[in-house]
Amino acid sequence: MGIELQNITKQFGEYKAIDNLSLNIASGDLIALLGPSGCGKTTLLRIIAGLELADSGKIILENKDTTNLPPRKKNVGFVFQHYALFRRLNVLENVAFGLNVLPFKERPSRSEIRDRVEHLLKLVQMDWAQKRYPSQLSGGQRQRVALARALAVNPRVLLLDEPFSALDAKVRQELRRWLRKLHDEIHVTSIFVTHDQEEALELADKIVVINKGRIEQQGTPQEVYDHPANAFVYNFLGNVNVFHGRVHNGKVSLGAHNVDAPDDLKDIEEKPSQTFVRPHEIGISRIRSNENDFAGTIREVRLLGGQIGLNIECEGLDGPVEAEVPRELFMNLQLAKGVQVFVSLNRVRIFTGDYEI
Amino acid sequence: MTQAEKSIGNSPVVKKRISDPRSVQVLLIGLTYLFFIGFIFLPLGLVFSQAFEKGWGFYLDSIHEPYALEAVKLTLLTVAIVVPVNAVFGVSAAWAITKFNFKGKSALKSLLDLPFAVSPVIAGLIFVLLVGSRTPFGSWLGELGIKIIFSTPGIVIATIFVTFPFIARELIPLMEAQGRDEEEAALTLGAKGWQIFGQITLPNIRWGLLYGMILCGARSIGEFGAVSVVSGHIRGQTNTIPLHVEILYSEYNFTASFAVASLLVFLALLTVVLKRGIEKHFQKNSFHH
Numbered sequence: 203m204g205i206e207l208q209n210i211t212k213q214f215g216e217y218k219a220i221d222n223l224s225l226n227i228a229s230g231d232l233i234a235l236l237g238p239s240g241c242g243k244t245t246l247l248r249i250i251a252g253l254e255l256a257d258s259g260k261i262i263l264e265n266k267d268t269t270n271l272p273p274r275k276k277n278v279g280f281v282f283q284h285y286a287l288f289r290r291l292n293v294l295e296n297v298a299f300g301l302n303v304l305p306f307k308e309r310p311s312r313s314e315i316r317d318r319v320e321h322l323l324k325l326v327q328m329d330w331a332q333k334r335y336p337s338q339l340s341g342g343q344r345q346r347v348a349l350a351r352a353l354a355v356n357p358r359v360l361l362l363d364e365p366f367s368a369l370d371a372k373v374r375q376e377l378r379r380w381l382r383k384l385h386d387e388i389h390v391t392s393i394f395v396t397h398d399q400e401e402a403l404e405l406a407d408k409i410v411v412i413n414k415g416r417i418e419q420q421g422t423p424q425e426v427y428d429h430p431a432n433a434f435v436y437n438f439l440g441n442v443n444v445f446h447g448r449v450h451n452g453k454v455s456l457g458a459h460n461v462d463a464p465d466d467l468k469d470i471e472e473k474p475s476q477t478f479v480r481p482h483e484i485g486i487s488r489i490r491s492n493e494n495d496f497a498g499t500i501r502e503v504r505l506l507g508g509q510i511g512l513n514i515e516c517e518g519l520d521g522p523v524e525a526e527v528p529r530e531l532f533m534n535l536q537l538a539k540g541v542q543v544f545v546s547l548n549r550v551r552i553f554t555g556d557y558e559i
Numbered sequence: 560m561t562q563a564e565k566s567i568g569n570s571p572v573v574k575k576r577i578s579d580p581r582s583v584q585v586l587l588i589g590l591t592y593l594f595f596i597g598f599i600f601l602p603l604g605l606v607f608s609q610a611f612e613k614g615w616g617f618y619l620d621s622i623h624e625p626y627a628l629e630a631v632k633l634t635l636l637t638v639a640i641v642v643p644v645n646a647v648f649g650v651s652a653a654w655a656i657t658k659f660n661f662k663g664k665s666a667l668k669s670l671l672d673l674p675f676a677v678s679p680v681i682a683g684l685i686f687v688l689l690v691g692s693r694t695p696f697g698s699w700l701g702e703l704g705i706k707i708i709f710s711t712p713g714i715v716i717a718t719i720f721v722t723f724p725f726i727a728r729e730l731i732p733l734m735e736a737q738g739r740d741e742e743e744a745a746l747t748l749g750a751k752g753w754q755i756f757g758q759i760t761l762p763n764i765r766w767g768l769l770y771g772m773i774l775c776g777a778r779s780i781g782e783f784g785a786v787s788v789v790s791g792h793i794r795g796q797t798n799t800i801p802l803h804v805e806i807l808y809s810e811y812n813f814t815a816s817f818a819v820a821s822l823l824v825f826l827a828l829l830t831v832v833l834k835r836g837i838e839k840h841f842q843k844n845s846f847h848h
Contacts, residue, residue, distance in 0.1 A: 251747055252747075253743055253746070253747070273746045273747055274746055274747070274748075274749045274750060274751065275749070276747075277749070278747060279747070280743075280744065280747040282740055282743070282744060284740060286740035286741050286743065286744040287741075287744075288741055288744070288745070288758075288759055289741070289763065290759075290762040290763060299745065299748055299750070299758075300748035300749055300750075303745075303748065303749055303750040303751070303754045303758075304749065348744075351744075351748070352747075352748075354748075355748055355749060
């Protein structure tokens, strides 16, 4: 096991940041801790690194119990949201820091340190900047140096705290792919914290969705995206339309229509329900193809890069529907503001329970 | 030139609003100069003209005279003790306040300004009441042969009290702005406490620290009120430069008094020059912050 967390609890005053959380991560995996801000994901990361002390629980890194070790002995690599490079040291000295502070007996020779640092800087494609200071680098470059610095000490695990969130969209995407490639090369067990579901879906071997200090669901990106365990996960993984209704003897009310309830909800006599639909899973046509289609009028058209966003007011539904259609379909159907369309809600997910958005 | 700039340049209405009328500028600049002349240049000139009234020979004699030399020595000794002590205290206090969370932190932060708010005379009296020979603590020290009031330790302690906020106040905003990310990064990389302090924290605050030390030193040299209360004005023993100036002045020995005072002025000017140098360095290196 790469990382084993057992019953971690952490409370700040009245506020429970981590609530009896357990998690196992296989060696060599790249894991995303995904959750809204304030859900406890960063606290969890800092607890693993020893920067924060858990109230109770056990932390085992690569089969070594590190719960009571001081942070400098945990041997984790930590990458900070705002890089945290040493501003008075140049790139070379930054990356070498973790080796230079080793006790004399364990410290490699000067030339070995230099070789290792140069190797790492090549790995992160920053070897051209050895003598630069952090202030002379861009955000993306700084974060790559920070990564090299964290890797220099041969960490048991690598922890990244929202590593890309301070970068602009284009660099963020580039760096994301680059990190994935790098991880495939070095295979150190890694956890990165993010609130960006796209980042988690694209980058991680496994996603752990966290809310209010608890794990809501964990699994591969596909599992989590296609089979969300509950309304929170579904909602957090992408844009959604929500329709409130009731489950009643095998039927779910959806606006003015009733649709068949999914198997797991068949036996419920009577319960409030929420029906979720992702905008890109909404069917749009100019002719009614099914009796359950809703007639509606396009109120707003928005350009979303490759997709077109539509805001449609439907008869028989309590709120407007947000849909996304490919440009081609948009052109073919000659859609525009004010046009009458039929909306089909085929691929819906229905949850019952008290979850509120 | 962008379109916006063009339209501003062509429109007299907008132009009027972006700069004050010439007359206001002239008035403000004039007032500033007048103030500087009245309160800085004139007094400075007066000090030197008085100091040299009886010629170079008398000037040199006045500052070479044994009591004056003793006063200079005592002042330098005081500064040499006070500045390092306050540097250690200031760094520790700033470190504690900016890097840790603990009870009474905000109260401590406000109390840091107390020496600035309290009249120095009161500060001196506090120490007389605390460790004077008539107090239990003072008489106990006296039995051990340690004399604090009316001797050098008292002067040092009073000066420490009056000047301790300078360094901490300089460092707290600086360290607050820098946060604790770098220290945490160093910690996860395996550095020990003293390595973090020596290699990360201290280099990050060194210019602020130096700046605070210079202000602290300048104030230590010139401190009069608190020192005056605890020193006892014993010539050749417990007289600092400002006290010596005051004694000479009250003995109507004006020229000698101003001659010694001019030493203080030189030290003050030196402080200003050093301060300016550091500020320039700050600006030049600001991209490192």
